[in-house]
Amino acid sequence: MFTEPQNPGITVSDILLYINCPRKAYFVSRGFELFPEVNVSRLERMLLKELSLTYPEIIKQCSLNADNLCKELEVTLAQICIDLPLLFPRELAGVGRGICDEAEARARAKIPEIATNLLRAVEEYGKEPMLAALTPIKTEPFLSSEKLNLKGVPSKLVCFEGAQVPSILKPGNCPDQGVWASDRLHAAALVLLLEAGDGKEVPFAFVEYVSFGLLRKVIIRSSDRREVIQICRRVEKIKAGLMPEREEEKFCKECNFVEQCTSEPSLMSKFF
Ligand code: SF4
Structure with missing residues (x-):
């Protein structure tokens, strides 16, 4: 008797890699090191x-x-x-x-x-x-959702205006207003995970741009949730072996995978 193949589990880090470049998510899922060294x-x-x-x-x-x-x-x-x-x-x-x-x-x-x-x-x-927005009530809690087949660890959970919400720490550049689109999706993924725990709606999250000491509140919209769910499904396929098409990304120049990425398409990719 055959058992149904299990969907490979996905993590919020997979989603972030996918947003950065779908092919990066592929290479990391194949065991390549994302950061070979600390610079x-x-x-x-x-x-x-x-x-x-x-x-x-x-x-x-x-x-x-x-x-x-x-x-x-x-x-x-x-x-x-x-x-x-x-x-x-x-x-x-x-x-x-x-x-x-x-x-x-x-x-x-x-x-x-x-x-x-x-x-x-x-x-x-x-x-x-x-202080309420910055002080963790939990640091790096493990969150998971069976329904989404997703796991993740927010930097912290804080209690703000009576709600328990995730907060993420971002060391990169900070937009003049609001948060970057990728950070919005990161926050939305964690909100979905937090809601999976007790079913209570989590309406917003915080993004801390740590190189600037700036804290931004981000309201999570249905469109953010939809996009995260779609990315989860795409990442599942990538982790199951699908190599996404290569698109020239602005990150290509400093990408560790440029060698593998620009070589001939693998036999595996031809099958999908
Ligand atoms: S070289 Fe460019 S397309 Fe290939 S994985 Fe890196 S960023 Fe993505």
Whole structure:
């Protein structure tokens, strides 16, 4: 007797890769390493993400003016540089002193802007609402939905205006207003997962642009949910072996898979 083939499980990271480039999702599903090594930019992003986790404590304790905030953030960053190898021993094994120093210097250079933006937000929205939006009630909780065949781990869940909502930390650039389309879909995927737990509607999420100290609230629309569900179905097919058509992406130049991607189409891809 034959059993039905199981759909390969998908993760929110698969969705993010797909949004970045469907072919990247294919290569990673075939076991290729996405980041073969930690470079300065990646390490800088890791430092800034860790730093952002300390914002609530710093805002709570510090008498809020730009100088104090900068000083606190600098002291905290120095400590994070010491602690980071303990948090990510495998990723950071073999990363040279030069890379660490440059990444730290770049992260440090962002602190004045982070402090200014945090301070401005506290003044505009009030300390308590800002703390509510930044303080995790759960850090990196595992969420899953059988219906969507999807799993994911938001950076944190926060409790804001009585609702438990996901918050994601983004170390890249920040749009002038709102959030990037890819971040909106990331947030929507996590909202769908959170709703799968207790069935309660989660109307919004937060996106924290950690290199700038900016927090953005994003209302999740039906069109976002629809798009996430469609991507889930496409990623399932990719994980089952479908190689998507190659489209020249703006990320191609710095992509690790350019060699595999530009070689002759594989036999497998001809079958699908
Ligand atoms: S080389 Fe370009 S198309 Fe190919 S996987 Fe990388 S980003 Fe995608």
